[in-house]
Amino acid sequence: MRQTYTKVSVALSPPYIAKAPIAADYTLLCEVVDKVQNPLQFVTNFAALNLELLADLDNAIVAGSKEDIAAVIEAIAHNSRCIEYHGKRASQYVAQLNTRLDKR
Secondary structure (H helix, E strand, C coil): CHHHHHHHHHHHHHHHHHHHHHHHHHHHHHHHHHHHHHHHHHHHHHHHHHHHHHHHHHHHHHHCCHHHHHHHHHHHHHHHHHHHHHHHHHHHHHHHHHHHHHCC
């Protein structure tokens, strides 16, 4: 009985051992995708807002409203700062992934 158990254990061990790093890599990948997805969604949303604001800016220029022009420019600047911030967040997550992968 013990001899059979040993043979079965030896026969089954290599596939499980070989799959362990793959499972760890998959888990790490899922974690990074989850973390990067959020800041990238912010980047997409703020970029879309900026496109709408550019249309508003065009209308404000045509109307000659300096106050509206200034407000739209400030909104575009704010959104651009948000895009930069969230883009850097995504870059940090990717850098953390690279660091963790280099340690392997």
